[in-house]
Amino acid sequence: MERMIGVMGGSGVYEIDGLQDGTWVNVDTPWGDPSDQIFTGVLDGVKMAFLPRHGRGHVHTPTSVPYRANIDALKRLGVTDLISVSATGSFREEMAPGDFVIVDQFIDRTVNREKTFFDTGLVAHVSVAHPTCARLSGLVYEAARATGVTVHMGGTYLAMEGPQFSTMAESKMYREVWGADVIGMTNMPEAKLAREAEMCYASVAMVTDYDSWHPDHGAVDITAIIATLGANTAHAKTLVAAMPALLTSAYAPCEHGCDRALDYAIMTAPDKRDPAMLAKLDAVAGRVLKGH
Numbered sequence: 001m002e003r004m005i006g007v008m009g010g011s012g013v014y015e016i017d018g019l020q021d022g023t024w025v026n027v028d029t030p031w032g033d034p035s036d037q038i039f040t041g042v043l044d045g046v047k048m049a050f051l052p053r054h055g056r057g058h059v060h061t062p063t064s065v066p067y068r069a070n071i072d073a074l075k076r077l078g079v080t081d082l083i084s085v086s087a088t089g090s091f092r093e094e095m096a097p098g099d100f101v102i103v104d105q106f107i108d109r110t111v112n113r114e115k116t117f118f119d120t121g122l123v124a125h126v127s128v129a130h131p132t133c134a135r136l137s138g139l140v141y142e143a144a145r146a147t148g149v150t151v152h153m154g155g156t157y158l159a160m161e162g163p164q165f166s167t168m169a170e171s172k173m174y175r176e177v178w179g180a181d182v183i184g185m186t187n188m189p190e191a192k193l194a195r196e197a198e199m200c201y202a203s204v205a206m207v208t209d210y211d212s213w214h215p216d217h218g219a220v221d222i223t224a225i226i227a228t229l230g231a232n233t234a235h236a237k238t239l240v241a242a243m244p245a246l247l248t249s250a251y252a253p254c255e256h257g258c259d260r261a262l263d264y265a266i267m268t269a270p271d272k273r274d275p276a277m278l279a280k281l282d283a284v285a286g287r288v289l290k291g292h
């Protein structure tokens with residue numbers, strides 16, 4: 001199978017550089033329009049697809065991002081490995097603004113989003129015990145280190161609904177009681193949907209602030225976030241540019257099973273499956289539903 005690297009650009013990351021034959025393309029999905037057109041091309045011999053999560057010009061709120069359309073569109077184009085780039089607050093003194101954290105766990109506190117591709121007439125349950133791909137995350141870590149920023153391997157990302165930032169009491173609870181390391185508003189349900197779509201998924205959290213728990217830093221300040229984002233964005237682009245050298249153009253089966261997540265997940269008996277659902281899942285679950 002041919003590899004295609006997808007990049008989901010977060011706040012401050014609305015384009016990537018250096019793609020050969022780079023073109024913005026429209027992709028139609030059964031879940032509506034993605035956040036924007038998708039920028040496709042080739043980097044050092046590897047196919048790439050870039051989607052700005054909030055759209056160019058930052059149009060979508062964390063709640064209104066069309067998560068299902070975004071993942072379906074990338075899957076439809078052939079993305080095998082998806083790298084998510086996100087701005088986050090930090091709950092750890094040592095994870096300072098400007099640092100990158102390669103996230104490996106999530107606490108999902110979002111409440112107002114569609115979180116699955118499956119529904120009545122086609123029921124499936126995938127495991128998200130290990131919601132990121134260890135293989136892809138390891139390579140993203142290497143690429144991040146090469147940019148010169150301080151990179152932390154592993155961390156728990158608390159996904160909140162937003163769009164307001166947390167109260168100080170919430171911030172302290174997430175940090176002290178729940179043990180979260182960083183906080184953002186977008187990686188859920190994105191990571192869950194990427195698993196349902198059988199993609200390897202890695203998440204790079206770019207720390208922009210200390211949220212509101214830190215006695216020396218006060219409340220989250222969007223102007224300070226935007227200033228930090230400027231430097232982070234340049235590093236994120238360098239990280240992305242380093243990925244094709246680490247990932248060959250041939251996709252080898254994932255040793256952690258990301259690309260086979262649906263093998264035993266579908267519960268609905270073949271004769272009970274809703275034809276409309278089967279049609280909608282042509283890209284996401286086509287591998288296991290083929291020949292149904």
Ligand SMILES: CSC[C@H]1O[C@H](OP(=O)(O)O)[C@H](O)[C@@H]1O
Nearest residue numbers: 010011053062086087184185186
């Ligand atoms: C710019 S601060 C809040 C905003 O930034 C993050 O977005 P993303 O995860 O797409 O980088 C955060 O989740 C909020 O949506």
Ligand SMILES: Nc1ncnc2[nH]cnc12
Nearest residue numbers: 087088089183184185211
């Ligand atoms: N403190 C914070 N909380 C939630 N999302 C964020 N994105 C950047 N900083 C954040």
